[in-house]
Amino acid sequence: MVTTRGQRYRRREVLLALAFLFPNLVLLGVFTYRPLLDNFRLSFTSWNIASPTAQYIGFDNYVEWFTSSSSQTVLWNTVVFTGAAVVGSMVLGLALALLLDQKLVGRNAVRSLVFAPFVLAGAAVGVAFQFVFDPTFGLVQDVLGRLGIDAPSFYQDPRWALFMVTTTYVWKNLGYTFVIYLAALQGRRAELDEAAEIDAASTWTKFRRVTWPQLRPATFFLLITVLLNSFQVFDVIHTMTRGGPLGDGTTTMVYQIYQETFVNLRAGYGATVASIMFVALLLITLAQVFLMERGRQK
Template structure:
């Protein structure tokens, strides 16, 4: 009798869980997995947007991407942009969080100012910084001229253009890393800080041995999310440089997908780039999760 009741109870919970999960699974299948499969299928075809027919190419699109000089430039731009954006936004976010975690006058207002750019539209931020870096009347060229430095033309130099869009994105994303690190700092064990003070530990020793170990979960979380977000930045690049100057100086993989699909009307080739980027992000995420699990086991 008891086993029968237990079986009914388990079946009831199973049916309830299925009823609650089914709508989400349907949405995931319709709006995530089905488009993903369609994109992978489309990557093996030559298809122009609006065309009623497509031509099967096999692996030709993939061979073209991996052997193209433009793809090497795009891949290099993506790696540089993503690496600098991740390291820069996390390092600055941690520094500001450590500073504003202390009792300072007006820290609440400063926290709001630091977080504010994150909620702004990337296109709006790109337009604003477009004027900030303008050679004729921009704020940055004026400041450099004031201190006796000849400002570079950010819109005519490939290296400086990539630096410009990367710096803009770091400024926009800084509020996100700052808030996550600040929450982690405020949730840490204060008794360990008091013990370090009693032991007369230096500031660096206290951070390295007491604070930093407690920030590792937040750091792993930020490393995954910021890397994935940085890898997919489109709006800042589109509004500031449109992938230029000189062709593809600031073109990343996401922007190449847009260019090939909507500008060059090569939707099949654009799907190929998207599939390659998906595999790359999947591998990076799996590696990060594996490293995080290894860290927890230790």
């Protein structure tokens, strides 16, 4: 009798879970997995987005992308932009979190100022920073001019243009990493800090042996989310450089998808780039999760 009641209870729990999960699974299937499979299908076609039909061409799009010289530039831009954005926003976010976790006058106001850019639209930030880096009357040009230094050609040199859009995105995304690290710092175990103070540990030793180990879960979380978000940045690049200068100066994989699909009207080729990017992000995420699990086991 007890077993029967237990089975009924478990069956009821399973049915209740399915009732709650089913609408979400339907939405995921319709709006996520179906478009994903459709994108893979389109990547094997040659399709002008204005045409009602698509021509099957096999792996030609993939061969073209992996053998194209422009793809090497796009891939390099993506790696540099993503790596610099991840490292820059996480390092600066951690530094600000450590600073503003102290008892300082006006720290709440400063915290709000640091977080504020994150809630702004990327397009608005890109437009604003166009004036910051403007070669004629921009803030950077004015400051460097007062120091007797010529301002770089941000809108003509691809390397400086990539630096410009990366700096802009780091400034916008800094509030996100700052808030996560600040929450992790405020949730750390106070008794460990007190033990370190009793042992007269130096500031660096205290951070390395006590604070940093407690920040590892937040760091792994940020590493995954910031990397995925940085990999998919479009608005800042579009408003500031349109993927230029000199053709592909700041074109990343996401921006290449837009250009090929909606500018060059090669939706099949754009789907190919999207498929390659999806597989790359999937592998990176799986590797990060694996490393995170290994870190937890240690």
